[in-house]
Amino acid sequence: xxxxxxxxxxxxxxxxxxxxxxxxxxxxxxxxxxxxxxxxxxxxxxxxxxxxxxxxxxxxxxxxxxxxxxxxxxxxxxxxxxxxxxxxxxxxxxxxxxxxxxxxxxxxxxxxxxxxxxxxxxxxxxxxxxxxxxxxxxxxxxxxxxxxxxxxxxxxxxxxxxxxxxxxxxxxxxxxxxxxxxxxxxxxxxxxxxxxxxxxxxxxxxxxxxxxxxxxxxxxxxxxxxxxxxxxxxxxxxxxxxxxxxxxxxxxxxxxxxxxxxxxxxxxxxxxxxxxxxxxxxxxxxxxxxxxxxxxxxxxxxxxxxxxxxxxxxxxxxxxxxxxxxxxxxxxxxxxxxxxxxxxxxxxxxxxxxxxxxxxxxxxxxxxxxxxxxxxxxxxxx
Numbered sequence: 001x002x003x004x005x006x007x008x009x010x011x012x013x014x015x016x017x018x019x020x021x022x023x024x025x026x027x028x029x030x031x032x033x034x035x036x037x038x039x040x041x042x043x044x045x046x047x048x049x050x051x052x053x054x055x056x057x058x059x060x061x062x063x064x065x066x067x068x069x070x071x072x073x074x075x076x077x078x079x080x081x082x083x084x085x086x087x088x089x090x091x092x093x094x095x096x097x098x099x100x101x102x103x104x105x106x107x108x109x110x111x112x113x114x115x116x117x118x119x120x121x122x123x124x125x126x127x128x129x130x131x132x133x134x135x136x137x138x139x140x141x142x143x144x145x146x147x148x149x150x151x152x153x154x155x156x157x158x159x160x161x162x163x164x165x166x167x168x169x170x171x172x173x174x175x176x177x178x179x180x181x182x183x184x185x186x187x188x189x190x191x192x193x194x195x196x197x198x199x200x201x202x203x204x205x206x207x208x209x210x211x212x213x214x215x216x217x218x219x220x221x222x223x224x225x226x227x228x229x230x231x232x233x234x235x236x237x238x239x240x241x242x243x244x245x246x247x248x249x250x251x252x253x254x255x256x257x258x259x260x261x262x263x264x265x266x267x268x269x270x271x272x273x274x275x276x277x278x279x280x281x282x283x284x285x286x287x288x289x290x291x292x293x294x295x296x297x298x299x300x301x302x303x304x305x306x307x308x309x310x311x312x313x314x315x316x317x318x319x320x321x322x323x324x325x326x327x328x329x330x331x332x333x334x335x336x337x338x339x340x341x342x343x344x345x346x347x348x349x350x351x352x353x354x355x356x357x358x359x360x361x362x363x364x365x366x367x368x369x370x371x372x373x374x375x376x377x378x379x380x381x382x
Contacts, residue, residue, distance in 0.1 A: 022249065023165060029250050030162055033257035037268065037286075038088045041261070044287050044321060045294070046081035054312040061102065062302070066314070071103040073129040082106060083148065084290060093149035097125060097140050098302070108133050112147070122147075146301035148293055154260040262286040283321055291316045319349050338366045 050066040052059045070079045083106060086094035095107035105127035113121045122140040126133050196203050203211075258268040262285030264278040265271075298314040333346055340363045344354040354360065 022245075025246060026249060026253060027162070027166070029253040030257065033254045034089075034261075036254075037257055037261040037263055038085055040263065040267070040282075041088070041286050041290060042081045042084035044283070045084050045291060045316070046077045048291070048321060049317045050298075051315050051317050052313075053315070054307065056307075056312075062314075065102055065104065066298075071105055071129055073132075079104075079106070083294075087148040087293075088150045088290070093147050095122060095125070095145060095147050096297075097122070097127065097136075097145045099144075105129060107145075142301060144301070146297040148297050150290060150293070152260065152289075154262075158256055158260045262289075279322065283318065287318075287321075291318060337364060340365055 050063070052063045052066070054062075067076050070076055083094050083096060086106065092110075095110050096104055097107055098104050107122070107125050108128040109124065109126040110122045111124040113123075115121070119142040122145050125136045125138075125140060125145075127136060254268065255265060258265055261268075262282075264281050266278045267282045295315055299308065302314060303312055336346060337343075342363050343360040347354055347360075
């Protein structure tokens with residue numbers, strides 16, 4: 001912010017409005033940048049399927065709930081996007097509760113207990129389904145409710161910096177930067193002698209300047225008489241941001257927010273690039289921490305310790321985040337076939353439904369990979 005401090009004063013040493021205007025614009029741009037960044041992350045995560053690894057007979061019902069229809073009035077894509085948006089934008093995080101019928105809902109409001117040694121509970125829960133809300137008369141525990149929170153130290157540091165700058169801006173505003181009262185400059189010849197109108201005695205320049213100030217601030221005064229050589233002129237203390245100032249500020253804010261969120265600049269600005277590094281960094285540094293938070297919450301809430309120990313998992317599948325052109329990637333997909341991937345594995349990677357045939361689940365290996373395999377796998381030279 002220090003590059004703007006020099007513009008806080010005009011040539012006559014008066015405070016100007018530039019800094020307040022700059023901070024108002026910076027707040028607006030910061031909010032816009034955060035909304036853009038969080039939307040990009042939420043859009044990416046919401047398109048990922050959620051896999052349920054379990055031998056329980058109701059595992060397929062859980063997958064349907066998480067991937068298709070979480071509750072009777074919402075679809076999974078929009079549901080999880082709203083979950084990610086709320087957990088990122090609300091300091092309270094996003095509470096997701098599960099009802100006795102297996103449906104899950106986002107909580108609009110809730111009250112959390114302060115327990116430390118025992119699991120916390122959630123009461124006064126108001127759930128949202130689409131554009132409607134409903135208050136539930138029950139208490140949720142860690143077995144049927146999970147609180148997702150977004151933790152980002154870089155973002156917190158950036159927001160703290162904004163808050164500090166806002167505090168400075170308010171302090172400046174209180175001192176009168178935005179005051180509508182006009183400011184004046186008084187010029188007097190060096191040898192000019194001024195006398196009091198009441199006592200007819202000589203007065204100093206400071207005393208006469210104070211008299212002029214009182215006259216100018218009076219509601220009754222309309223005309224001021226000035227002596228020869230005395231000049232009273234208004235000072236224009238206003239300054240506005242130019243288009244180039246706004247553009248430079250936007251670039252600065254967008255870049256800082258993108259860095260704080262872990263989003264590469266080219267992805268944040270939506271620039272088309274042939275390099276895959278930017279997308280990989282976006283997934284790794286911006287999306288993966290939130291995905292891990294979601295994975296931890298779902299497994300901790302909806303799986304018991306016994307189910308976890310036997311290998312049950314609920315995991316967001318990030319394999320299909322990138323668009324796969326089957327024509328361009330035909331050679332790479334063929335290598336997956338030769339390395340033990342089944343036909344249904346490839347279909348799942350592409351987001352397609354599986355084929356209910358034995359050959360679609362068969363796994364094949366080339367001789368390079370088939371060393372030590374049992375007789376149930378097929379070699380590539382057969």
